[in-house]
Structure formats: structure tokens, C-alpha cells
Amino acid sequence: MPRLSVWFIRCSFIYLFLGFTLGGIILANKGYPFAPWVWSLLPAHMEFLLLGWMVQLTMGVAFWILPRFRSGPPRGNIDLVWSAFVILNTGIVMVAVQPFISMTWLTQTGRILETISVLLFVFALWQRVKAIEV
Amino acid sequence: MPLLTRTFIKTALVYFMLALLLGILLSLHVSNSLFPVYIHLLVFGWLTQLIFGVVYWMFPKYSNQLPRGREALSWFTYGTLNIGLILRAIAEPLQASQASNLFGVLLVLSAILQWLSGVAFVANTWQRVKEK
Secondary structure (H helix, E strand, O other): OOHHHHHHHHHHHHHHHHHHHHHHHHHHHHHOOOOHHHHHHHHHHHHHHHHHHHHHHHHHHHHHHOOOOOOOOOOOOHHHHHHHHHHHHHHHHHHHHHHHHOOOHHHHHHHHHHHHHHHHHHHHHHHHOOOOOO | OOHHHHHHHHHHHHHHHHHHHHHHHHHOOOOHHHHHHHHHHHHHHHHHHHHHHHHHHHOOOOOOOOOOOOHHHHHHHHHHHHHHHHHHHHHHHHHHHOOOHHHHHHHHHHHHHHHHHHHHHHHHHHHHOOOO
């Protein structure tokens, strides 16, 4: 497994832990309401689990396992995918913290960063989706 | 494919079917309090459980003696995930419609079990994510 996939996948595990922790607090609060502010954790819960866990795990495994190139760098432009990794995680954190610091621009900027990240990732991996013999 | 992976994936497929059936009920406006259950059957019971099963099967070996880590810990993940999710699917709509101490306790128990499933999965898989 390449180093970049290790980073993607271990980060996804961290988000899995954080997302499950926030989800557990929200669900427990439904059973025994102890703090109304718990509901403000919901955007972070969803962001951590959908983008942080599932999307990031998928990106890490795809970078690892898709067919490699026979000539040049075997997994294509690695710098581009490293950029996608950094930008994705910046975006996730911005969206997740927004409810706590009341800067609405954080959510929009975070979503834009997440989209840029995915575009970079798609651009970098597009040519690796191919028949093995090609 | 190891037994645990087959169990994870087949259980995930059952949740997939249940979630879509529940989606039909939701479209008929049977009960809006079922929406959180519908979402969690899909993303937790189906997608996350499918991922857990495939990761257990296909990720790099932990060691020659324990290629897939501690199997008992992975069965613990399976058990806590599913008991926690079933408790939630029962107690969450009931708590929304007729709140009681019993349903409250079941929801807290469900929250703890689901959290433990994630912790156990990460604990058993972390070291399998490694450079060649």
C-alpha cells in the first residue's frame, strides 16, 4: 500500500472514530436529553462520516488498487493526489467547525475546497481506469 | 472469503433491503420518526458494515500468525454494530412517539454499542494499514 493511501485510510479511521463519538452523544441525548447544544454536533457528525470516513477511505483504496501505468510514475501524478488529500481535509474541518464559531462563509468555502479536492482526484486517476492490457 | 466477511456482507445486504423497504413506507408518509432509522440502516447497516467486511478480508496482513488481526475483536465489532443498530431501530421511533425511561435506556445502550463497534474496528485494523 503506498504511503499516500496509508494517510488517506488512517485519516478516514480517525474521522470514523470522531463521527461515531459525536453520533453516540447525539443518540444518547435522544434517550436522556442532557444538553440542547448537542444538536449543533449534527453537521460535524455527518461531515466526518460521509466525507471524512467513506469518501476518504474510498479515495485511499482507489489510489492504492486501480491499475498502474507501465511507463512513468506507476500511480500517476502523486503531487496532485497529495494536494487533493490536504484540500479535502481542510474542507471537512472548515464545514465541521462552522456551527461553533458562527462564520457562515466557512461552510461555503469548505464545500468549495471539498469539490476542488474531488476534481483534482478525478483528474489524477481518470487515466488509471483502464483495461489491464492497455 | 472468510466466514466473518461473509457474515458482515450478508447482514449488510439484509439491511440494504430493509432500508429500501422502509424508504417505500416513508414515501407513503407512514411515520416521519422513521427517517433517522432509514438513514442509519443505509449508511451504517449497509455501507459501513459492507466496508468492515471487505476491509477485514482484503487489507494487508497484520502478521503471519494473525493475518487479519484478532478475530475475536472483529466478531465483537460485528456483534456490537448489529445489536446496537437493532436496538436503535426499535427504540428511536418509539422514544420519538411515546418517550419512556425504558426506550431512553435502550437508546443510550445502543449509542454505546455502536460506538464500541467503531473503536474495535479501528483498533483491530489500524496496524493493517501500512506501507508495503
